[in-house]
Amino acid sequence: MVALPSDFKWGFATASYQVEGAVDKDGRGPSIWDTFCATPGKIADGSSGVTACDSYNRTAEDIALLKDLGSKAYRFSLSWSRIIPKGGRNDPVNQAGIDHYRKFVDDLLEAGITPFITLLHWDVPDELDRRYGGLLNRIEFPLDFENYARVVFKGIPRCKNWITFNEPWCSSILGYSTGSFAPGHTSDRSKSAVGASSREPWIVGHNLLVAHGRAVKAYRDDFKAENGGEIGIVLNGDATYPWDPKDPKDVEAANRKIEFAISWFADPIYFGKYPDSMLAQLGDRLPTFTEEEKAFVQGSNDFYGMNHYTANYVRHLDGEPPADDFLGNLEILFENKRGDNIGPETQSTWLRPCPTGFRDLLVWLSRRYGFPKMYVTENGTSIKGENDMPREEILKDDFRLKYYDDYVNAMAQASTFDGVDVHGYFAWSLLDNFEWAEGYETRFGVTFVDYENGQKRYPKKSARSLAPLFESLIKKN
Numbered sequence: 046m047v048a049l050p051s052d053f054k055w056g057f058a059t060a061s062y063q064v065e066g067a068v069d070k071d072g073r074g075p076s077i078w079d080t081f082c083a084t085p086g087k088i089a090d091g092s093s094g095v096t097a098c099d100s101y102n103r104t105a106e107d108i109a110l111l112k113d114l115g116s117k118a119y120r121f122s123l124s125w126s127r128i129i130p131k132g133g134r135n136d137p138v139n140q141a142g143i144d145h146y147r148k149f150v151d152d153l154l155e156a157g158i159t160p161f162i163t164l165l166h167w168d169v170p171d172e173l174d175r176r177y178g179g180l181l182n183r184i185e186f187p188l189d190f191e192n193y194a195r196v197v198f199k200g201i202p203r204c205k206n207w208i209t210f211n212e213p214w215c216s217s218i219l220g221y222s223t224g225s226f227a228p229g230h231t232s233d234r235s236k237s238a239v240g241a242s243s244r245e246p247w248i249v250g251h252n253l254l255v256a257h258g259r260a261v262k263a264y265r266d267d268f269k270a271e272n273g274g275e276i277g278i279v280l281n282g283d284a285t286y287p288w289d290p291k292d293p294k295d296v297e298a299a300n301r302k303i304e305f306a307i308s309w310f311a312d313p314i315y316f317g318k319y320p321d322s323m324l325a326q327l328g329d330r331l332p333t334f335t336e337e338e339k340a341f342v343q344g345s346n347d348f349y350g351m352n353h354y355t356a357n358y359v360r361h362l363d364g365e366p367p368a369d370d371f372l373g374n375l376e377i378l379f380e381n382k383r384g385d386n387i388g389p390e391t392q393s394t395w396l397r398p399c400p401t402g403f404r405d406l407l408v409w410l411s412r413r414y415g416f417p418k419m420y421v422t423e424n425g426t427s428i429k430g431e432n433d434m435p436r437e438e439i440l441k442d443d444f445r446l447k448y449y450d451d452y453v454n455a456m457a458q459a460s461t462f463d464g465v466d467v468h469g470y471f472a473w474s475l476l477d478n479f480e481w482a483e484g485y486e487t488r489f490g491v492t493f494v495d496y497e498n499g500q501k502r503y504p505k506k507s508a509r510s511l512a513p514l515f516e517s518l519i520k521k522n
């Protein structure tokens with residue numbers, strides 16, 4: 046029978062800048078996303094996270110909502126600049142920031158909900174970006190991140206599930222190559238063929254890996270024995286299929302795309318080196334691990350955190366890739382050679398549901414990395430045109446309900462039949478929220494948030510579908 050292990054934890058996920066608001070409250074310092082949103086033209090609807098879902102002021106309401114939906118766990122992120130407003134290891138700690146999150150964790154536990162904390166979900170303290178280039182600084186950034194992590198491990202000892210970074214691929218590529226995310230560096234900055242965007246993302250990715258490794262070592266050396274918890278990183282990536290399955294070059298390209306998106310980070314963590322396909326294309330633009338860095342990075346995952354949304358077809362390209370190529374010399378398509386479509390359109394140009402892809406990628410990752418313990422830390426969908434519908438229509442989100450049903454069943458099959466060692470699942474997202482460069486026009490929530498009327502929350506139909514779904518799949522002891 047298709048089933049999930051009896052210790053399986055499921056719940057919903059959010060991120061600080063997307064839901065908290067209250068950007069000036071209790072001594073919070075600005076992050077690179079505050080600065081980015083204030084730059085005209087960066088956010089589709091000109092909005093920002095200034096108010097968002099006002100979750101900073103509504104912790105009790107959000108916890109009641111989680112309880113009401115049957116959520117066993119909650120994944121959320123901390124705002125680094127609430128805890129250390131300027132971010133650095135010699136900067137003052139803001140006790141009000143720690144107290145806020147410590148109380149939130151206490152209240153979640155009181156409600157029977159297991160907290161999963163992400164230390165950094167993209168909102169780097171702005172001061173660090175201005176002081177030394179933020180994520181670009183190979184020496185300062187990992188040290189400051191380690192210090193911040195230590196402050197948090199010490200200040201919030203009741204949390205036992207830790208994630209260092211959310212999606213380093215997005216921080217690196219969207220922040221330092223396409224420029225669609227903060228801090229918005231783009232290839233426009235470089236006049237030469239081998240300019241900023243052809244180097245910066247690989248430097249940022251490297252520094253995030255080392256910072257992750259440092260925080261994990263700090264946790265294992267000084268906190269794990271007492272705290273008893275576990276720590277890992279969250280990586281995003283799509284399932285891929287060759288555009289022409291009979292063309293070995295497309296088959297290779299489909300594999301290479303996953304290597305450029307996921308193995309970029311996972312290979313150093315599990316094997317201590319970057320994938321050969323990346324070394325071959327990027328050469329010395331990919332930083333080399335020093336022995337010290339390698340010691341921090343290799344073996345630094347207690348679990349694999351997987352964010353997953355979609356699949357695509359991959360077609361190889363011939364010839365030399367441009368210097369700022371980050372995909373692996375290939376193109377991404379939603380139709381294959383036969384004209385089959387990967388899945389229906391959503392509000393997000395990059396996202397089309399394809400549940401079989403979820404199972405296939407779970408298997409791909411498990412085989413490559415030795416069947417590690419996994420948590421699915423994000424999975425969910427937007428719906429085409431959802432934001433233009435009246436509220437009563439939005440609440441009948443059968444498209445999202447079916448997405449969750451299909452994807453969760455695909456995961457349960459991978460667990461039952463393929464040996465995938467998955468122990469948790471988080472639906473993205475608990476609430477409609479600030480969807481980064483798309484502002485509030487794209488809704489990912491299982492709960493409708495009425496931004497015009499005091500951020501009032503209305504659970505959609507999908508919100509209540511997850512509890513019975515998991516109830517039917519999780520083995521009883």
Ligand code: PNW
Nearest residue numbers: 060211212215281352395423473480489
């Ligand atoms: C994830 N892409 O981001 C993030 O972790 C969330 O904060 C976000 O709200 C959610 O997915 C929905 O977008 C991604 O362009 C953003 O491929 C963009 C992409 C992938 C993930």
